[in-house]
Amino acid sequence: MSTPDTATDTATENTALVTEFYTRAFNEGEPEAAARVALGDTYIQHNPGAPDGAEAFIGYVHHMRGRFPELQLQVKRTVASGDLVVTHSRFHLTPGDRGLAAADIWRVRDGRIVEHWDVIQEVPEQAANSNTMF
Template sequence: MVQDFLNLAFNDKRPAEAFAEHVGPDYVQRDPDAPDGAEASARHLAGFVARFPELSLDIKRVIAEDDLVVTHCLMRLTPDSRGSAVADIMRVADGRTVEHWDVVPDLLENPANGDTMF
């Protein structure tokens, strides 16, 4: 369900549909850049996705425990951008996402340790 939400919202560019299908009505948004609530968050994400028509999200890992699902993804706003390593944490109840947190560091060209974030 979480993977379907992310693919629908980012790769298929249908965030309103993703929210309608996969997000609960009492959704709590913990991203400080996004408004709280399902409707407001859906509008915010739709605006973000619309600004970047070439945006892509490559899901690298999915980890689930109890009611939490964590994804580790490579998000590129354009095909030639280095991108960001996105970690989304979603709390799920009754088959719908009801709470969301994220961490979105940019990928560095020359990380101090020489390792990639993936």
């Protein structure tokens, strides 16, 4: 009889939590519900343009969806290790745009997201190579 791999189970649960949180907030426009289910009492933000806390995250999503009501997020891949989940995503602000490539790092503690870092860049019209960003 094999023993369950607790680290794998935790990574899978953390990945599901982050992915559901991220897509529910942005794609479904439900940041309050997403935050209520997923964010910890403390939410530390490392993006220098965003304040800490759940209310700031909720406000940011509403601001972005107000400017870009058809905004869509596609999580292309995830990597999880320990208490960290990394998402590699594509944001489309408007239908048909080239979009933005985002790498987000999320720290999960006790089943709640407590910390976030991100790196975002525009998908260029032309690239110096034939590889895609996704």
